[in-house]
Amino acid sequence: MKIETYEKAYLWLGGLTLLACLVVLLYSSVAMDIHLPGRAGEVDPKLLASTPPFDQPGVRQVGPNKYEAVLIGRAWSFNPPEIRVPVGAEVTFIGTSQDVIHGFFIEGTRVNIMLIPGQIATATHTFREPGEYTVICHEYCGIGHHTMFGKVIAE
Amino acid sequence: MSASTVYDPSGFEIPASHKRFLRWTIYIGYGALIAGIFHGLANALSYANINILPYFPRLRGYYQGLTAHGVANVLVFTFAFSNGFLPLMTARALSRQLVSSLVYACFALLAIGNVLVVYAIVTNQASVLYTSYAPLQAHWTYYVGLVFIVLSTWAALLNMLIVLRRWRRDHIGERVPLLAFISVVAYVMWFLASLPIAVEFIGFLIPWSLGAYGGLVDPLLTRTLFWFTGHAIVYAWLLPAYVSWYALVPRQAGGLLVSDALTRTVFILFLILSIPTGFHHQYTDPGIPEGMKAVHGVLTFGVFFPSLATAFSVVAALEIGARRRGGRGVIRWIAKLPWNDPSVTAQMLAMAVFVFGGITGLINASFTMNQIIHNTTWVPGHFHMTVGTAVALTFVGVAYWMIPYLTGRALWSRKLALASSWIYTIGVLIFARGMISAGLEGMPRRLFRVQATYTNPDWRLGGVLTGIGGTLMFIGLALFFVVIGMTILRGKKGEQPKDIPVSRTLLAPSLSGWDRHLDRIGLWVLVTVALIAIAYGPFFASYLPARMISPGFRLY
Numbered sequence: 001m002k003i004e005t006y007e008k009a010y011l012w013l014g015g016l017t018l019l020a021c022l023v024v025l026l027y028s029s030v031a032m033d034i035h036l037p038g039r040a041g042e043v044d045p046k047l048l049a050s051t052p053p054f055d056q057p058g059v060r061q062v063g064p065n066k067y068e069a070v071l072i073g074r075a076w077s078f079n080p081p082e083i084r085v086p087v088g089a090e091v092t093f094i095g096t097s098q099d100v101i102h103g104f105f106i107e108g109t110r111v112n113i114m115l116i117p118g119q120i121a122t123a124t125h126t127f128r129e130p131g132e133y134t135v136i137c138h139e140y141c142g143i144g145h146h147t148m149f150g151k152v153i154a155e
Numbered sequence: 156m157s158a159s160t161v162y163d164p165s166g167f168e169i170p171a172s173h174k175r176f177l178r179w180t181i182y183i184g185y186g187a188l189i190a191g192i193f194h195g196l197a198n199a200l201s202y203a204n205i206n207i208l209p210y211f212p213r214l215r216g217y218y219q220g221l222t223a224h225g226v227a228n229v230l231v232f233t234f235a236f237s238n239g240f241l242p243l244m245t246a247r248a249l250s251r252q253l254v255s256s257l258v259y260a261c262f263a264l265l266a267i268g269n270v271l272v273v274y275a276i277v278t279n280q281a282s283v284l285y286t287s288y289a290p291l292q293a294h295w296t297y298y299v300g301l302v303f304i305v306l307s308t309w310a311a312l313l314n315m316l317i318v319l320r321r322w323r324r325d326h327i328g329e330r331v332p333l334l335a336f337i338s339v340v341a342y343v344m345w346f347l348a349s350l351p352i353a354v355e356f357i358g359f360l361i362p363w364s365l366g367a368y369g370g371l372v373d374p375l376l377t378r379t380l381f382w383f384t385g386h387a388i389v390y391a392w393l394l395p396a397y398v399s400w401y402a403l404v405p406r407q408a409g410g411l412l413v414s415d416a417l418t419r420t421v422f423i424l425f426l427i428l429s430i431p432t433g434f435h436h437q438y439t440d441p442g443i444p445e446g447m448k449a450v451h452g453v454l455t456f457g458v459f460f461p462s463l464a465t466a467f468s469v470v471a472a473l474e475i476g477a478r479r480r481g482g483r484g485v486i487r488w489i490a491k492l493p494w495n496d497p498s499v500t501a502q503m504l505a506m507a508v509f510v511f512g513g514i515t516g517l518i519n520a521s522f523t524m525n526q527i528i529h530n531t532t533w534v535p536g537h538f539h540m541t542v543g544t545a546v547a548l549t550f551v552g553v554a555y556w557m558i559p560y561l562t563g564r565a566l567w568s569r570k571l572a573l574a575s576s577w578i579y580t581i582g583v584l585i586f587a588r589g590m591i592s593a594g595l596e597g598m599p600r601r602l603f604r605v606q607a608t609y610t611n612p613d614w615r616l617g618g619v620l621t622g623i624g625g626t627l628m629f630i631g632l633a634l635f636f637v638v639i640g641m642t643i644l645r646g647k648k649g650e651q652p653k654d655i656p657v658s659r660t661l662l663a664p665s666l667s668g669w670d671r672h673l674d675r676i677g678l679w680v681l682v683t684v685a686l687i688a689i690a691y692g693p694f695f696a697s698y699l700p701a702r703m704i705s706p707g708f709r710l711y
Contacts, residue, residue: 006471037439
C-alpha cells in the first residue's frame with residue numbers, strides 16, 4: 001500500500017501521541033492510585049432491610065482513622081441523607097439502590113459511582129478540607145430526579 | 156494514477172420510484188428532528204433557569220421531552236437519513252438498481268416503528284430516556300417501536316449486500332468501487348453492533364414489559380448490553396458522514412481523495428474497533444472488574460486512530476481543491492475553499508467542530524479523568540460537537556445537494572442555507588463551552604435545573620451560555636427546515652444536480668498486493684467477532700446467568 005510521505009509522517013506522529021497519552025493514563029492510575037469501582041459483591045434489592053451492612057445505613061469506624069459509610073439510594077433520597085466524617089480520615093462509601101438506577105456523586109471530589117440494584121458499589125476518599133459537600137444523584141431516576149440530593153459533612 | 160470512486164462516472168439514473176421512497180425515508184427523520192429541536196431548545200434554556208415547557212401544546216414534562224429529544228435526534232433522524240443515503244450511494248457507486256421491495260420495506264419498518272414510539276412517548280408511557288435503563292419501565296410499544304427502527308436499518312443493509320453481491324458476480328477480480336465499499340462497511344459495522352441491543356430488547360425488555368419472567372429484570376446485564384451497542388452506535392452515526400467527507404466532498408471542493416487504500420483501511424479499522432469499547436461508558440459502574448474496563452479504555456484510544464487518519468485525508472483533499480482554485484501559502488489557501496457553497500461549507504464547519512469533539516472524547520475515555528466528568532453536562536457538551544455537529548451538520552450539508560437531486564428541484568435559497576450552518580456552528584461552540592465548563596464544576600446532565608432543589612453558584616455562567624448557544628442552534632436548524640421545506644415546495648424544477656458528486660482518487664486501488672484483501676468484508680467480520688469475544692467474553696463468562704431481581708418501576 002503506497003502512502004504519501006506527509007501522510008505517513010502524520011500517522012506516525014498521531015499514533016505515537018495516542019500511545020503517549022495512554023502511557024500517561026496508565027501511569028497516573030497506578031502512581032496516583034486512582035481506581036474505578038469493580039466487583040464488590042451483590043445484594044438482593046428486596047432484602048436490603050435484613051442484609052448487612054445495608055440493614056444499618058450510616059457511618060462506622062472500622063480501623064484507626066478508617067471509616068465506612070453505608071448508604072442506599074431510593075426514589076428520591078439518600079439514606080442517610082447526611083453523612084458526617086472526620087477530616088483526614090479514609091472513608092469508604094458502600095452503596096446500592098433499592099429501586100431504580102441512581103448516581104452518587106460528591107461535588108468537588110472523584111467519588112462518582114452508579115448505584116445499580118443488585119450490585120454493591122464502593123469508592124474511597126479522604127476529605128482534606130472541612131466543609132459541606134453536596135451529594136448529587138446524577139442518573140435520571142424518575143419525575144423527582146432533580147430533588148434527590150444529600151450531604152457529606154467533613155469536620 | 157487516479158480512479159473514480161464509482162464504477163461508471165459517466166452517469167447512472169436511479170429510478171424515480173426509488174428516489175421517492177428514499178426521499179420519504181429521509182423525511183421521516185426530518186419530522187422527528189423538527190420535534191426534537193423544540194425540546195433541545197427547552198432543555199438548553201432550562202439550564203439557564205428559563206422554563207418554556209408550559210407553553211408547549213403537548214409533551215410538557217421535562218424528562219418526557221428529554222426522551223423525545225434523544226430518541227428523535229439520535230435514533231430516528233440519524234438512521235432515517237442513513238437508510239436513505241447509504242443505499243443510494245451503493246446503488247450509484249455500482250451503477251446497479253436497488254431491490255425495490257427492500258426499499259419499500261425499509262420505509263415501512265421505519266414508519267411503523269415511529270408510530271409506536273411516538274404513541275408511547277406522547278402518552279407519557281415511556282419517559283425513560285433513550286438509554287432505556289431498566290428497571291425504569293416503559294410501555295411495550297416503546298421497546299417494540301425501537302426494534303422496528305433497528306429492523307429498518309437491517310433492511311437497508313440487506314438491500315446493499317444483495318446489490319453488492321450481484322455486482323461482484325459480474326465483475327470477478329475487480330476491486331469494489333470505493334464509495335460502495337465504505338457505504339456497505341458502515342452498515343455492516345452497525346449490524347454487528349446492533350445485535351446486543353436486539354438481545355436486550357427482544358430477549359429481556361419486551362417480555363419484561365409484558366409481564367414475563369415474573370415481571371423481573373437484571374439491571375446490570377441489560378445496561379451492559381445497551382452499552383455493548385451504545386458506543387458503536389456513535390460510529391454508526393459518524394461513518395455515513397465520513398462517507399460524504401471521503402468520497403463526495405473532495406469533488407464538491409474541486410479536489411481529489413488522496414488514497415484509496417488508506418480510506419478502505421480506515422473503514423475496516425472502524426469495523427474492527429468500534430464495538431469492543433462499550434465499558435468506557437460504564438467506568439463508574441459496580442459489577443464490572445477494573446481490568447476489563449481498562450481493556451476497553453485502551454481499545455477506545457485505538458478507535459481514535461482512524462479518525463486521526465481521516466482528519467489528514469479530508470483536509471488534504473480540500474487543500475488540493477483550494478490550490479487548484481489559486482490558493483497559496485501555508486494556511487491562506489483556506490480562503491479559497493468554496494465558502495459560497497452551502498453544502499461544502501456546512502461540512503467543513505462540521506469537520507472543524509469535530510476537532511473539539513474528538514479531544515473531549517479522548518478525555519471521556521481516560522478513566523482517571525472520567526470520574527470528574529461522568530454524568531455531568533460535560534458529556535452532552537462533548538456529544539453535541541460529535542453527533543450534534545460533526546454528524547448532524549454533515550447531514551445538513553449533504554441534504555443541500557441530495558434533496559434537490561432526489562426531488563428534481565433546485566435549492567431554494569443559497570444565502571439562507573449558508574446562514575443556517577454558520578448560526579448553528581457559532582451556537583454549538585457557545586453551548587458546548589457552557590456545558591463543558593459547568594460540567595467541570597459538577598453540574599449534572601439530565602437535570603431539570605429550573606425545579607432542582609439544590610444548585611451551585613459556579614454553574615451560573617455555564618448555564619447561561621448553554622441557553623444562549625442552544626437558542627442559536629435552534630435558530631440555525633429552523634432555518635435549515637425553512638430552506639428544505641421551500642426547496643421541496645417552491646424550488647425551481649429541472650435545475651437540480653443531475654448526479655451525485657463523484658470524486659476521483661489521487662492514488663487508485665491496486666490490483667495486486669495485500670490491500671486487495673481489504674475488500675473481503677467477511678474475513679474482517681471474523682476478525683471483529685474475535686476481538687469482541689476477547690473484550691466482552693470474560694465479562695459474560697464470569698457474570699451469567701442473568702440476575703432477574705428487579706421489578707419494573709414507572710416513576711414518571
